[in-house]
Amino acid sequence: MSLIFESPSDYVQGRGVAEEIGTHAGQLGERAVLLADDVVLDIVGETVTESLEAAEVGAETVEFGGEASKTEIERVTDAAEEAGADIVVGAGGGKALDTAKAVRENLDIAMVSMPTVASTDAPTSSLSVIYTEHGEFEEYQFYSNHPELVLVDTAVVADGPTRLFRSGVADALATWFEADATYRSHGQNIFGGESTRAAHALAELCYDTLRDHAVSSVRAVENGAVTESVEAVTEANTLLSGLGFESGGLAAAHSIHNGLTQLEETHDATHGEKVNIGTLSQLVLEGRDDAFVREIIEFSVDVGLPVTLSDIGVENPTRDQLDEVANAACDDDETIHNEPFPVEPAMVRDAILTANDLGERYG
Numbered sequence: 597m598s599l600i601f602e603s604p605s606d607y608v609q610g611r612g613v614a615e616e617i618g619t620h621a622g623q624l625g626e627r628a629v630l631l632a633d634d635v636v637l638d639i640v641g642e643t644v645t646e647s648l649e650a651a652e653v654g655a656e657t658v659e660f661g662g663e664a665s666k667t668e669i670e671r672v673t674d675a676a677e678e679a680g681a682d683i684v685v686g687a688g689g690g691k692a693l694d695t696a697k698a699v700r701e702n703l704d705i706a707m708v709s710m711p712t713v714a715s716t717d718a719p720t721s722s723l724s725v726i727y728t729e730h731g732e733f734e735e736y737q738f739y740s741n742h743p744e745l746v747l748v749d750t751a752v753v754a755d756g757p758t759r760l761f762r763s764g765v766a767d768a769l770a771t772w773f774e775a776d777a778t779y780r781s782h783g784q785n786i787f788g789g790e791s792t793r794a795a796h797a798l799a800e801l802c803y804d805t806l807r808d809h810a811v812s813s814v815r816a817v818e819n820g821a822v823t824e825s826v827e828a829v830t831e832a833n834t835l836l837s838g839l840g841f842e843s844g845g846l847a848a849a850h851s852i853h854n855g856l857t858q859l860e861e862t863h864d865a866t867h868g869e870k871v872n873i874g875t876l877s878q879l880v881l882e883g884r885d886d887a888f889v890r891e892i893i894e895f896s897v898d899v900g901l902p903v904t905l906s907d908i909g910v911e912n913p914t915r916d917q918l919d920e921v922a923n924a925a926c927d928d929d930e931t932i933h934n935e936p937f938p939v940e941p942a943m944v945r946d947a948i949l950t951a952n953d954l955g956e957r958y959g
Contacts, residue, residue, distance in 0.1 A: 600789030601792045602787055603742060605743075608748070609830060610749070611749070613748070614752060618649070619651060621648060621685065626652075627653065627655075628682075629679050629684050631672055633659060633660040633661075640687055640749075644685065644687065656679045658676065658679075660672075660688065663731060664691040664724060665729045672699050676699055676703060682706060683707070684705060689712070690711075693711060693719055707743045707745075708745045709745065710746075712752050716764060717771070717833065717838040722740070723737060723786060724739075727857075754817050761814060762814055764829075764833035766871050767833065768832050769875055769896075774850065774931070778844060778931075781935060781937075783845055784934065795842075796844055802837050847931055847934040848874065849877070849878045851874070852944065855921035861910045873904075873905065876893065879892060881943060882935070890958050893954060894958060918949065921944075922941040922942070926939060
């Protein structure tokens with residue numbers, strides 16, 4: 597199996613860089629469609645369109661419907677085609693960006709990824725997570741190209757909801773554990789190859805950055821402040837986690853997340869919040885020592901992340917519910933099979949149960 601590492605063409609991060617989007621995107625095309633929900637349009641819509649137009653790039657806006665579903669992708673594709681767009685700018689959270697990536701693929705145009713929250717590692721990736729219209733995980737869609745440009749304005753990120761910033765920390769925290777499991781098992785990364793040492797090192801740097809800066813950065817974002825720790829964690833949540841998970845590989849944590857989406861009770865929890873339950877369950881599944889599992893639980897609590905099933909809406913889960921989660925997590929196509937040992941649903945169910953009990957004990 598070959599070693600494969602891939603990445604976006606350009607990454608730009610810093611306070612106020614939304615005002616520079618035209619300078620960068622102007623090299624990609626002549627007419628852009630900005631896809632964002634009404635809240636994000638209020639925050640960055642005028643800044644983005646003015647910057648694009650100043651660079652002589654025509655700009656129209658399309659309001660995002662809220663779910664990265666096949667129906668929504670088809671609707672936005674039609675709107676972008678009608679506008680004659682050769683650039684799609686996805687702004688907002690992971691679902692808006694994933695929808696924009698799918699539109700880009702459908703129309704074979706350029707894509708600018710502009711996260712307004714550092715809540716997931718979606719901005720840099722060449723895949724979309726597709727959900728049903730009711731918010732249940734459906735499938736991954738993989739593309740041959742990454743976004744041409746990823747642009748992250750940390751002033752916008754710091755002014756956003758702290759819960760979403762925390763959620764990004766959770767999603768990024770899983771990166772090292774999953775990439776390392778894949779590396780040890782010689783499993784496949786997202787591109788169907790083995791991880792490079794570079795991807796493995798970036799995943800570890802992501803983890804180290806979070807452990808050094810996450811608590812401070814969350815406190816800063818609570819006050820709308822941009823600090824060096826906010827810059828560091830925004831980079832970890834977005835760039836390091838994005839490169840680490842794609843080129844390093846996914847394992848149990850995200851598979852368990854996908855299983856948890858089958859429970860309606862979890863639909864109000866964010867992607868990262870569900871992933872954090874998956875991370876703790878992965879550590880138990882792998883037999884990590886008690887002191888280390890407790891350390892990660894306590895770190896999660898310090899950041900403000902969920903450590904129990906009740907924290908993500910599942911009170912007193914039944915055995916049938918946990919079996920449903922475990923069976924979905926162990927689907928033949930799931931990344932849980934990148935763990936360096938065979939995994940069966942009963943093992944996953946018991947790991948979730950035990951991680952939940954430890955979360956109640958130490959959380």
